Amino acid sequence: MSMFRLHPAFLELIYKGTVAFLNPGKSLIVRSRIINSGLIFAERLFKKPVFDCQMCGQCVLHNTGMTCPMTCPKSLRNGPCGGVRNNGNCEVKPEMMCVWVTAWERSKQMPIYGPNINAIMAPLDRRLQDTSAWVNELSGRTEIIQDEWSS
Numbered sequence: 001m002s003m004f005r006l007h008p009a010f011l012e013l014i015y016k017g018t019v020a021f022l023n024p025g026k027s028l029i030v031r032s033r034i035i036n037s038g039l040i041f042a043e044r045l046f047k048k049p050v051f052d053c054q055m056c057g058q059c060v061l062h063n064t065g066m067t068c069p070m071t072c073p074k075s076l077r078n079g080p081c082g083g084v085r086n087n088g089n090c091e092v093k094p095e096m097m098c099v100w101v102t103a104w105e106r107s108k109q110m111p112i113y114g115p116n117i118n119a120i121m122a123p124l125d126r127r128l129q130d131t132s133a134w135v136n137e138l139s140g141r142t143e144i145i146q147d148e149w150s151s
């Protein structure tokens, strides 16, 4: 699965394709508990090994170079802290590359969503932890959080 990580442009195509595939059935997806549970299962199955997904329920992968910001030890979702080391590694985990250095480099390989790295994202709504990010996206909940915060 980690081979997928090497290809952010491919991953963004999968994301775009999944949006196009799920969107027509979104009203059913949002209402059905079975589909909801299935999507939670699928997200754990696929996103955990590929992105080390923490199931925040408010996915921003396509805005962050297909790099999960929740793997940052400080869970920063709008760029790095001031502690990035000279070699680009994390101040909390010196053996680890800063998530935001990785996100920046990977976003440059993404022709569709790469420029989204410059967007300011809403703070994390912790009430969505362990829910399906896809359901939250399709129901408009993610967008509402972003809009309420931006206005």
Ligand code: SF4
Pocket (backbone or CB within 6 Å): 047, 051, 052, 053, 054, 055, 056, 057, 058, 059, 060, 061, 068, 069, 070, 133
């Ligand atoms: S942003 Fe949230 S939903 Fe997306 S991969 Fe990271 S923890 Fe999972």
